[in-house]
Amino acid sequence: QVQLVESGGGLVQAGGSLRLSCAASGRTFSGYDVGWFRQAPGKEREFVATIGWNGASTRFADSVKGRFTISTDNAKNTVYLQMNSLKPEDTAVYYCAAGWSTIWGTERGYDSWGRGTQVTVSS
Secondary structure, eight states: OEEEEEEOEEEEETOOOOEEEEESSSSOOOOOOOEEEEOOOOSOOOOEEEEEESSSSSEEETTTBTTTTEEGGGGTEEEEEOOOOOOOOOOOEEEEEEEOOTTSSTTTTTOEEEEEEEEEEEE
């Protein structure tokens, strides 16, 4: 099972940018789908973005489309989530997850999860 560690969270002002990283160990991401999810206090976890490791396919939640991008660095076994034009409603713990047979927009098929990184966006 691939092991995942998120990093890059922090406190930013509305309109600012932040880049999250998801690094894999134990094995590579090769052949996997990698997704980003987030959970705000008192709310259910929601889908944010996903990418096939070949980089050909990316998908985003409507709430972040046009503001967030997702990319991979194969040599570093790392997936990035670049977040621009951040809004207070983006405040949440962000998780990355990996799986080989996932259903877009859901948590189904994601076998490995990181422990999360906090993103806080101030008004």
